[in-house]
Amino acid sequence: MPTQLLKVHGISKSFPGVQALKDVQFELNRGEVLTLVGENGAGKSSLMKILSGIYARDEGTIELEGEPVEIDSPKSAQAHGIIIIHQEMNLMPHLTIAQNIYIGREPRGGIFLREQALNKKTRDLLANLGIDLDPKAIVGELTVAKQQMVEIAKALSFDAKVLIMDEPTSALTESETDTLFRLIERLKAQGKGIIYISHRMDELRRISDRVTVLRDGHYIGSLTKDEIDIPRVIEMMVGRHIEEGHRPEASETSNDVVLKVENLSTRRLLKNVSFELRRGEILGFAGLMGAGRTEVARAIIGADPRVSGTVSINGTPVHITKPADAVRNGVGYLSEDRKLLGLLLEQDVNTNVLLASLRDYTDAIGFVHTGKGKQKTREYVSSLRIKTPSITSTTKNLSGGNQQKVVIAKWLARNCDVLIFDEPTRGIDVGAKEEIYKLLRTLADQGKSIIMISSELPEILRLSNRIIVMAGGRITGEIDNAKADQAKIMHFATMTGEDEKGTVQ
Numbered sequence: 001m002p003t004q005l006l007k008v009h010g011i012s013k014s015f016p017g018v019q020a021l022k023d024v025q026f027e028l029n030r031g032e033v034l035t036l037v038g039e040n041g042a043g044k045s046s047l048m049k050i051l052s053g054i055y056a057r058d059e060g061t062i063e064l065e066g067e068p069v070e071i072d073s074p075k076s077a078q079a080h081g082i083i084i085i086h087q088e089m090n091l092m093p094h095l096t097i098a099q100n101i102y103i104g105r106e107p108r109g110g111i112f113l114r115e116q117a118l119n120k121k122t123r124d125l126l127a128n129l130g131i132d133l134d135p136k137a138i139v140g141e142l143t144v145a146k147q148q149m150v151e152i153a154k155a156l157s158f159d160a161k162v163l164i165m166d167e168p169t170s171a172l173t174e175s176e177t178d179t180l181f182r183l184i185e186r187l188k189a190q191g192k193g194i195i196y197i198s199h200r201m202d203e204l205r206r207i208s209d210r211v212t213v214l215r216d217g218h219y220i221g222s223l224t225k226d227e228i229d230i231p232r233v234i235e236m237m238v239g240r241h242i243e244e245g246h247r248p249e250a251s252e253t254s255n256d257v258v259l260k261v262e263n264l265s266t267r268r269l270l271k272n273v274s275f276e277l278r279r280g281e282i283l284g285f286a287g288l289m290g291a292g293r294t295e296v297a298r299a300i301i302g303a304d305p306r307v308s309g310t311v312s313i314n315g316t317p318v319h320i321t322k323p324a325d326a327v328r329n330g331v332g333y334l335s336e337d338r339k340l341l342g343l344l345l346e347q348d349v350n351t352n353v354l355l356a357s358l359r360d361y362t363d364a365i366g367f368v369h370t371g372k373g374k375q376k377t378r379e380y381v382s383s384l385r386i387k388t389p390s391i392t393s394t395t396k397n398l399s400g401g402n403q404q405k406v407v408i409a410k411w412l413a414r415n416c417d418v419l420i421f422d423e424p425t426r427g428i429d430v431g432a433k434e435e436i437y438k439l440l441r442t443l444a445d446q447g448k449s450i451i452m453i454s455s456e457l458p459e460i461l462r463l464s465n466r467i468i469v470m471a472g473g474r475i476t477g478e479i480d481n482a483k484a485d486q487a488k489i490m491h492f493a494t495m496t497g498e499d500e501k502g503t504v505q
Contacts, residue, residue: 002029004066005193006082006162011060013046017389020046021217024060028162028193033184033207035196038214038237039431041387041399044197047214048164051195052084053077064161081161085151085168093140098122100139101154125153130186145176152183156192163187164195169203181207201230201430213237238431254279257315258449259331259418261300264309269295269473273309277418277449282440284464285453287493291470293453294336297420301326301333313418327356332411334404336423336453342407345396349388352395352406353377356414373413380409384439401432408439419443420451425459437463457486471495 006028013021021043028034038044049055051062053074062069064080071077077084091100098118099106107117122135131149133142139150148168155163169177184194184207196207204211205228213220213236220236223229259277264270269292277283285293298304300311302320310317318329326333335341343352354361354373361369377391384405388398395406404424411419421440425433440463444450454460460467467484469477469492477492 002032004028005030005032005064007061007063008047008051009061009063011047011050011062012058013050013055014058019217021050024214024217024219026212026219026222028195029209030191030193031188032209033188033194033196035198035204035208035211036214037198037204037211037233039399039401041216042214042237043217044214045166046217048084048166048195048197051077051082051162052164053082078158081159082164083155083158083160083162084164084166085148085155086166089147089151091139091147091150091154094138096136096138097126097133097142097150097153098135100150101125101157105157122153125157129153129156129183131183143176145179148176148180149183156187160192162193162195164197166197167199168196169198169200199430199433201234204228204230204233215239234430238434254281258313259300259451260312260315261296262310262312264296264299264306264311266295266299266304266306266473270299270306271473273299273470273473273475275468275475275478277451278465279449280444280447281465282444282450282452282463284460284467285451285470286457286460286467286489287470291493292473293470294422295473296470297333297422297451297453300420301331303333327414327416330415330417331420332356332414332416332418333420334407334411334422334424336426342410343395343403345394347395348392349381349386349395349398349406350374350377350391353380353391353409353413356410376413377409380412384409385435399432401435404432404436405439408436412443416448418449418451420453422453423455424452425454425456433459457489460489461486469493 004027008027009025011021011024024043024047026034036044046055050057051071053071053076056072062071064082069080071080071082092103095103101122102118107114107121119135126133126135129152131153133146133149139147142150152163168180187194198204205225208228209225210222211228211233212222213233215237223233256279257276258279262274264273273296275283285296287293295304299306300320302322302325311320312318313329313331320326320329323333344355350373351370354370354377357373361372374391380386381388381391386405386409387402395403398406424440425436440450440452452460452463461481461484464481467479467481467489468475469479469489471493476495479488
């Protein structure tokens with residue numbers, strides 16, 4: 001019989017003009033992984049912030065080990081053994097693993113830090129978790145996956161009973177994800193309760209003991225491991241059935257070459273990368289982490305210097321040494337990190353949409369008049385179905401999917417013919433993904449030419465007319481979608497950089 005660890009009942013939370021949560025409930029048992037799913041804006045973050053003491057609830061009760069608890073601050077949540085590991089890691093890169101884990105709680109002798117005792121304490125903690133890391137290693141020199149392990153160890157150093165993991169695999173490779181999942185199994189065996197937030201549907205059956213679904217701030221239902229059926233979960237999340245859609249074929253595009261890249265090389269990674277992008281085509285770029293996909297995009301737009309190679313647009317060689325040159329030549333780049341490189345989060349939606357077109361709204365003496373572009377912004381908000389109270393709303397308050405649409409609107413407002421999407425659906429929910437998919441397909445149908453870089457092979461297969469596969473900074477394969485499958489893509493993705501390029505047409 002499962003032992004109940006945490007019970008949440010009747011939780012409600014409102015903000016001015018928004019009911020974020022209404023009468024939400026769930027239970028978490030010892031040694032259980034409860035996966036919490038829902039679209040962006042469903043209330044997952046608000047609920048977790050209540051549990052971790054960042055927000056105060058308006059109504060409802062929280063019980064821990066059968067006793068009601070009041071959680072009024074992060075320190076209070078920590079004292080009760082409820083720890084959250086955020087998607088953006090909270091580590092100090094210049095310090096060691098040991099110093100990060102026990103910052104402010106270091107063993108001391110008088111005023112002096114006992115470094116040896118600190119390292120031993122950390123070594124014992126890591127050994128108990130089955131994590132093979134050197135306590136004296138500098139955190140900034142670790143891979144993302146190892147930093148994730150340090151975050152988990154830090155959380156458990158507070159004697160955590162409930163561990164909340166927010167999108168823990170969003171930046172991990174498949175092998176790193178396997179390592180994380182083995183650690184989670186170890187934590188389950190120790191009786192820890194884990195709330196696991198994820199947008200990756202393929203992880204549900206693999207890691208979950210139960211799944212709880214939220215939609216529009218309401219509790220929709222829970223499924224046991226045996227009941228988990230991905231189409232059913234998606235329908236609970238979005239409130240409607242989502243069609244799979246057909247895979248596009250290369251023949252659906254024009255033979256008109258819009259972008260031609262020849263022998264593109266950079267000092268560190270890229271080696272003689274050559275390909276063509278046709279009008280109305282979605283050209284997918286696949287490969288493992290570090291294969292060079294993002295580096296190709298950055299070299300094309302002039303964000304990274306290249307040592308050789310040419311870029312031609314509509315048959316004419318262009319000189320691109322910085323991103324502004326790319327924009328002038330009709331090339332827009334949607335970075336995988338939209339918050340850092342794609343948006344001004346503290347600015348309103350209108351300013352962000354017009355950001356790449358500010359010269360059109362600047363007068364002779366240099367003043368920018370974004371008010372003149374409000375009608376254009378309203379048109380894109382309507383056509384892209386961006387959910388925002390108004391175009392003057394602060395962009396950081398929008399959901400991830402709607403922030404992504406604002407970035408897309410920015411480049412559409414600039415009327416770019418070539419659009420490079422780097423991980424266009426990372427960190428957004430399944431419903432928003434479908435809207436982005438439809439949008440990309442619509443843009444291609446309108447004659448836009450799109451390069452789509454994605455780590456999700458189903459996404460690559462779903463959208464691409466042709467697929468370029470990279471490994472070790474080289475193109476190792478080119479496949480027409482009609483002949484493509486995940487096995488062929490992985491074959492090319494795991495080739496050495498010296499292998500001869502393969503083509504499947």
